[in-house]
Amino acid sequence: MAGRHSRSLTGSKVRQMHRHANLRPNMDRLWSTLARSAEIGTTARGGLRRLALTAEDGEVRRVFQRWCEEAGCQLTVDGIGNMFAVRPGQEADGKVVLVGSHLDTQIKGGRFDGILGVLAGLEVIRTLNDHGIETRLPVAVVNWTNEEGARFEPPMIGSAIFTGDKSLDFALSRTDKDGITLGAALDAISFRGTGGLRPDQCDSLFELHIEQGPRLDAAKIQLGVVTGAFAVRGFVVEVIGETGHVGPTPMPDRHNALVGAAHVTLAIEEIGWELHPTGGKSTTMRLVAEPNLLGILPDRVEMTCDMRHPDNAVVSQALERFIARLPELEAKSRCKIRLHEGWSYGGMAFDRDRVGLVRGAAEALGYTHMDMLTEAGHDAMHVANHLPTAMIFTPCEGGLSHNELENVTLADIEPGVNVLLQAVLARAA
Amino acid sequence: MAGRHSRSLTGSKVRQMHRHANLRPNMDRLWSTLARSAEIGTTARGGLRRLALTAEDGEVRRVFQRWCEEAGCQLTVDGIGNMFAVRPGQEADGKVVLVGSHLDTQIKGGRFDGILGVLAGLEVIRTLNDHGIETRLPVAVVNWTNEEGARFEPPMIGSAIFTGDKSLDFALSRTDKDGITLGAALDAISFRGTGGLRPDQCDSLFELHIEQGPRLDAAKIQLGVVTGAFAVRGFVVEVIGETGHVGPTPMPDRHNALVGAAHVTLAIEEIGWELHPTGGKSTTMRLVAEPNLLGILPDRVEMTCDMRHPDNAVVSQALERFIARLPELEAKSRCKIRLHEGWSYGGMAFDRDRVGLVRGAAEALGYTHMDMLTEAGHDAMHVANHLPTAMIFTPCEGGLSHNELENVTLADIEPGVNVLLQAVLARAA
Numbered sequence: 001m002a003g004r005h006s007r008s009l010t011g012s013k014v015r016q017m018h019r020h021a022n023l024r025p026n027m028d029r030l031w032s033t034l035a036r037s038a039e040i041g042t043t044a045r046g047g048l049r050r051l052a053l054t055a056e057d058g059e060v061r062r063v064f065q066r067w068c069e070e071a072g073c074q075l076t077v078d079g080i081g082n083m084f085a086v087r088p089g090q091e092a093d094g095k096v097v098l099v100g101s102h103l104d105t106q107i108k109g110g111r112f113d114g115i116l117g118v119l120a121g122l123e124v125i126r127t128l129n130d131h132g133i134e135t136r137l138p139v140a141v142v143n144w145t146n147e148e149g150a151r152f153e154p155p156m157i158g159s160a161i162f163t164g165d166k167s168l169d170f171a172l173s174r175t176d177k178d179g180i181t182l183g184a185a186l187d188a189i190s191f192r193g194t195g196g197l198r199p200d201q202c203d204s205l206f207e208l209h210i211e212q213g214p215r216l217d218a219a220k221i222q223l224g225v226v227t228g229a230f231a232v233r234g235f236v237v238e239v240i241g242e243t244g245h246v247g248p249t250p251m252p253d254r255h256n257a258l259v260g261a262a263h264v265t266l267a268i269e270e271i272g273w274e275l276h277p278t279g280g281k282s283t284t285m286r287l288v289a290e291p292n293l294l295g296i297l298p299d300r301v302e303m304t305c306d307m308r309h310p311d312n313a314v315v316s317q318a319l320e321r322f323i324a325r326l327p328e329l330e331a332k333s334r335c336k337i338r339l340h341e342g343w344s345y346g347g348m349a350f351d352r353d354r355v356g357l358v359r360g361a362a363e364a365l366g367y368t369h370m371d372m373l374t375e376a377g378h379d380a381m382h383v384a385n386h387l388p389t390a391m392i393f394t395p396c397e398g399g400l401s402h403n404e405l406e407n408v409t410l411a412d413i414e415p416g417v418n419v420l421l422q423a424v425l426a427r428a429a
Numbered sequence: 430m431a432g433r434h435s436r437s438l439t440g441s442k443v444r445q446m447h448r449h450a451n452l453r454p455n456m457d458r459l460w461s462t463l464a465r466s467a468e469i470g471t472t473a474r475g476g477l478r479r480l481a482l483t484a485e486d487g488e489v490r491r492v493f494q495r496w497c498e499e500a501g502c503q504l505t506v507d508g509i510g511n512m513f514a515v516r517p518g519q520e521a522d523g524k525v526v527l528v529g530s531h532l533d534t535q536i537k538g539g540r541f542d543g544i545l546g547v548l549a550g551l552e553v554i555r556t557l558n559d560h561g562i563e564t565r566l567p568v569a570v571v572n573w574t575n576e577e578g579a580r581f582e583p584p585m586i587g588s589a590i591f592t593g594d595k596s597l598d599f600a601l602s603r604t605d606k607d608g609i610t611l612g613a614a615l616d617a618i619s620f621r622g623t624g625g626l627r628p629d630q631c632d633s634l635f636e637l638h639i640e641q642g643p644r645l646d647a648a649k650i651q652l653g654v655v656t657g658a659f660a661v662r663g664f665v666v667e668v669i670g671e672t673g674h675v676g677p678t679p680m681p682d683r684h685n686a687l688v689g690a691a692h693v694t695l696a697i698e699e700i701g702w703e704l705h706p707t708g709g710k711s712t713t714m715r716l717v718a719e720p721n722l723l724g725i726l727p728d729r730v731e732m733t734c735d736m737r738h739p740d741n742a743v744v745s746q747a748l749e750r751f752i753a754r755l756p757e758l759e760a761k762s763r764c765k766i767r768l769h770e771g772w773s774y775g776g777m778a779f780d781r782d783r784v785g786l787v788r789g790a791a792e793a794l795g796y797t798h799m800d801m802l803t804e805a806g807h808d809a810m811h812v813a814n815h816l817p818t819a820m821i822f823t824p825c826e827g828g829l830s831h832n833e834l835e836n837v838t839l840a841d842i843e844p845g846v847n848v849l850l851q852a853v854l855a856r857a858a
Binding site for chain 2: 106107108211213215232244245246247248253261265273283285291375376401402
């Protein structure tokens with residue numbers, strides 16, 4: 001069945017997959033590791049606050065390290081703190097099959113975002129151990145540093161160092177809101193390493209993740225075969241007004257930057273609705289006003305916005321439409337509006353072969369599945385430009401994520417974990 | 430001439446005023462004290478950052494104290510740090526004629542807002558000294574603590590303690606953004622006193638202030654006779670949305686609190702334009718979003734807004750119109766919008782007799798003048814409910830204030846200072 005989607009190159013892997021086609025992970029064990037993780041950085045509402053490289057992140061990293069070492073893996077940590085727990089393969093110089101995600105969370109994050117992908121990777125290794133399976137290629141579980149970007153910007157910085165997309169000096173000098181550098185934070189939890197893996201030492205990356213959107217849950221489909229990523233354009237909008245006294249300054253003499261920001265927000269929202277019928281969206285997510293004090297007209301607002309759409313060209317056109325509206329928004333608000341260079345990611349396809357292994361495993365196991373694009377950013381998107389990569393999505397309750405109430409059941413994730421195990425075996429066995 | 434506006438009660442004061450009608454302040458000396466003040470807390474753009482009870486405020490207070498003591502005044506400081514520099518009068522139990530304003534500034538404030546009123550009061554006393562004039566009533570220069578409210582909210586807290594409108598315990602326990610209490614800040618600069626004056630010990634308050642609006646400057650009128658204060662309603666608007674991932678959450682499933690805030694801001698702006706033809710305005714001045722991070726739909730925005738109009742009833746109706754629009758704004762943004770109790774001040778008239786003295790002095794001195802209301806909040810508005818009070822406005826360049834570029838010339842302020850001197854003499858001489 002998988003063969004229908006596989007190319008001849010992967011035929012041998014499909015046969016190997018079948019050799020272990022009845023292998024199943026221990027879902028209760030995985031669930032208990034997820035529960036243990038959920039004890040570290042727990043919030044009052046039952047979510048997690050485990051910002052990258054904080055004491056809580058240090059604690060979960062040490063628990064994860066112990067589990068990996070108990071599972072016979074050798075841990076190697078690189079200069080940005082990415083953790084690679086390697087289970088050796090039969091081939092001395094065999095390239096590593098990577099599986100993993102991230103253990104850090106948002107400020108008010110959930111218990112599964114990222115965490116599921118790392119601990120499912122650990123479960124893959126534990127399952128291989130349970131059955132004494134020696135694989136041809138090494139298998140490693142990876143925990144990427146600072147995926148969320150909730151403490152240090154940009155997000156997904158660990159995988160960007162792995163791939164060489166960013167320099168280590170740049171990454172280590174990022175500061176959090178208290179001025180602490182990422183390098184100092186790494187040292188504080190003793191996770192600045194000198195080892196790690198390079199892309200040319202790796203065979204593949206498989207990242208299992210909750211969907212973080214409602215489609216699978218709404219359609220009661222057991223898993224998503226992620227074929228690529230939405231195109232994302234992020235940008236910073238600066239609105240420049242003029243301070244003045246809120247009392248005596250007459251309406252026509254005002255240049256209130258918050259009024260400019262309101263016009264920008266509604267324009268961004270309007271473009272979001274234009275993109276919606278073809279699956280896109282557009283968001284104002286962050287806004288800081290200055291001086292932001294009683295009695296003073298604010299003279300500066302900085303906003304962070306993004307636009308996302310499956311089609312690179314459509315998102316580029318949407319951004320152009322926004323830029324074309326700036327003079328109108330400036331006139332309405334009597335403020336200057338400047339668009340600052342932002343970032344762009346996604347808009348790419350995952351590796352056709354590795355995606356085929358995922359889809360094939362889903363079919364072999366008889367799970368309902370659908371092809372989909374990831375709308376969120378993931379480390380896999382950085383890695384995909386450097387080695388063959390695929391992602392698997394599991395449903396999550398109501399699509400809620402980046403929220404303390406994010407939730408999945410064991411039944412929601414079992415199909416994804418089974419497919420992950422089979423896909424890893426298809427490469428490594 | 431002044432008699433035209435004065436009531437019989439003040440006839441004797443008008444005669445006394447005439448006895449010193451040729452007395453003139455030393456404007457060069459006043460200008461040099463303003464220049465010395467402008468050296469304490471100077472910003473790069475030539476404004477002042479001299480937040481209440483900071484080291485800078487402590488420094489200017491000590492300079493002011495030295496000047497007052499050199500001028501023969503006795504300084505008495507109350508429990509909130511209000512400074513009263515008293516020049517004794519001939520009558521042993523004579524009530525004190527107060528003159529003053531505040532020496533603290535906004536974060537990016539100007540060199541004259543408040544400061545002019547205090548240092549012009551000092552110049553009144555120095556002028557009396559120059560000419561060996563003994564007054565019947567004592568004259569005191571007052572520096573009110575934390576007028577701006579830029580460090581501790583609410584603003585104008587010093588005068589509210591003087592009048593008893595707020596309790597000292599409440600005031601001392603206010604905290605700044607770093608959690609430092611107002612009481613601790615007072616102690617840090619050694620300006621928590623046990624003396625001060627009570628309203629029942631005072632005869633009048635005269636507060637000279639820059640207009641902080643453009644009307645006098647635009648009409649080239651030399652001073653404003655402030656007859657009362659705009660009615661002000663301040664309130665906090667809370668917008669409650671729901672967090673979610675900016676990527677996968679489809680437009681119809683979103684509850685982005687910043688979108689709600691944008692609709693609120695534009696509704697407030699619209700009401701401002703409705704109030705404008707009759708002299709009113711409406712403002713969103715402060716906005717804080719949560720969690721305000723990349724990748725997350727914000728679930729909460731807190732905004733501070735106010736509405737101002739000469740007529741109490743009109744501003745109340747405007748607030749009712751805003752409240753009536755909330756269901757529509759909620760529907761448009763798919764957020765909950767809650768209005769929290771705020772504050773209300775102004776909407777009162779200053780003392781007709783003391784205002785008459787100001788107007789009479791302006792006419793006697795041949796200055797062009799106009800009656801006007803203050804649109805900004807001033808300590809005089811608290812004091813006015815407890816003792817006869819008047820304010821004098823001087824023009825300021827372009828009406829710009831609460832801005833580092835706030836500016837006046839010596840010629841702009843000379844008429845106001847002369848009128849202040851004559852009005853004080855009319856009561857005290």
